[in-house]
Amino acid sequence: MFKPSRMILLAAAVALGAGCAVQNPYVRDDGEMRKSTTYGTIGAVAGAAIGAATSSKKDRTKGALIGAAVGGAAGGGYGYYVDQQEAELRRSMQGTGVEVQRNGDDLKLIMPGNITFATNSADIAGNFYAPLNNLANSFKQYDQNSIEIVGHTDNVGAYQYNMTLSQRRAQSVANYLTAQGVNGMRISTRGMGPDQPVASNASESGRAQNRRVEINLRPL
Template identity: 65%
Template sequence: MKKLSLTALAVSVALLAGCTSNPYTGEQQAGKAGVYGGIGAATGAVIGAATSSKKDRAKGALIGAAVAGAAAGGYGYYVDTQEAKLRQTLQGTGVQVQRNGDNLTLIMPGNITFASNSADISSSFYPTLNSLVLVFKEFDKNGVDIVGHTDSTGSAQLNQDLSTRRAQSVASYLSANGVAASRISSYGASSSQPIASNASVEGRAQNRRVEINLRPL
């Protein structure tokens, strides 16, 4: 009977977690985030109960559900909203938006971001970066990791230097325009992380890119 009561409690809290106020935005959770929150709450309830003494199991279930539900549903909903805003903002710019769990990655092809063998941002790309600045200011609960990438042509040192300077150029532009420097990191990956074959012109063009990875702070 006690196990049944505890299970019922966990399910009830899980359902409530799916429709509570979002701790990141203050809005009511819905859609995928409600599912994330419900699953997280149910899992947290079971863990909280299992790790508590017999007399404190109900209390442990409630605490576990509340913490896990807020974490799973809250940031999940935050990323849902941010992803939608980025896709809308970047439509037609050539910048790709990819999502993996609660991490978002923006892929900026080198041919629209920089001139050949240069770390100076192309003037035509400023409007896109300005749009990103506005989104990053609105959604300020995640870190902004900027990574420069090159193809495999040229020396290892040249590629390392170029990829580093390109990442730093984007980082400097964002911070100079109001994105908190404490949120930003940058580094060059040279040609170590290709996303296409370097054996073809098309593949090398895809590998020359800057990525912005958005992750929970």
Template identity: 60%
Template sequence: MKTTVRLIAASTMLALLSGCAGDGMNKTATYGGLGALAGAVAGAAISHDNRGKGALIGAALAGTAAAGYGYYADKQEAELRRQLEGSGVGIQRQGDAIKLIMPGNVTFKSSSSDIASNFYNPLNQVAASLKQYDQSAITIIGHTDSTGSRQRNMDLSQLRAQSVSNYLIAQGVAGTRVSTAGAGPDQPIASNSTEAGRQDNRRVEINLQPMNRG
């Protein structure tokens, strides 16, 4: 048993180190290593007759499952970065989640919730990816700067989020996957005391998360 646990621990550490090597972007190895370690513990606990064998089986099953989602998310992120290069859309990876940040000055006309015609193509690319990678829940959140009344900004942010949602659904994205919210000026990412900061705060974010993780 001790030998088996040492072997799994060493293998897990190697996977983690491999995932962190180079540019640090190989999340699949990291998820797989952590999943294997957790599976090994569970497998050893379940298989009382042969804890070593149980640990190895648990490691294999859990490691494969965890690496499977990491691989899925890695592929989706890479495709989105390729498709949206030069579009003005920012992409952030936060653990299991992928966030698309769409600047308001690119996506909408001033004080309007009508999508700018030059932004249809990037949204088409997003829609195509969301249809291909259909295991993610989609939350669309509108944000504004602090200029004007709070209620006006809350309403505008909700309308913009809904406009993006309506467009994606019209392109074939399942509406059951999509939810919207308007945050108004309440979640700034820059100072509202400068024009550059206010421009950064005027945005729509599309948050992608695995359906089974809330």
């Protein structure tokens, strides 16, 4: 009688052992293992199950091993995918004032207010179109992650006004990206107003840092 659990575990172990030799090792700053390892494990087990189930009785072991290898490679590939996307974004954003940060397999783009919008306005500044065009091209090329656009303000002025302004700015960026051909189904927007400062609002330099737009890229 076919014992899938035993066969699947064996196949997954073999596939993961092989995958460890070729994966691009990336460890998060907090020491956690990269997410591609998790994806690879899930992919390997799922692939082994499918490979075993779709093979003839005498070839089930071979089918499980092949399925685990293919599934593990596909599942673990997102870490490598982000490596390539990060490198491309750092190249295209160089000299624009846009900061690229990475945490595990998540990417964050930080766009300070001095290059994005005029004071009290949600109209995109003229010098910000070139970076946004580069971002749109990148997002169309790398289309395997969601795009969350978040607007932030300092704490000067009425709270509700800042909340509305931050949402309008996030939506302006989203509208421009979709107009350049980025799939709108991948995009979401939020306005955080002054609720998530990254610096003290007691100084002008701190307030300038807090006036920003962030784009978070995560696996779909």
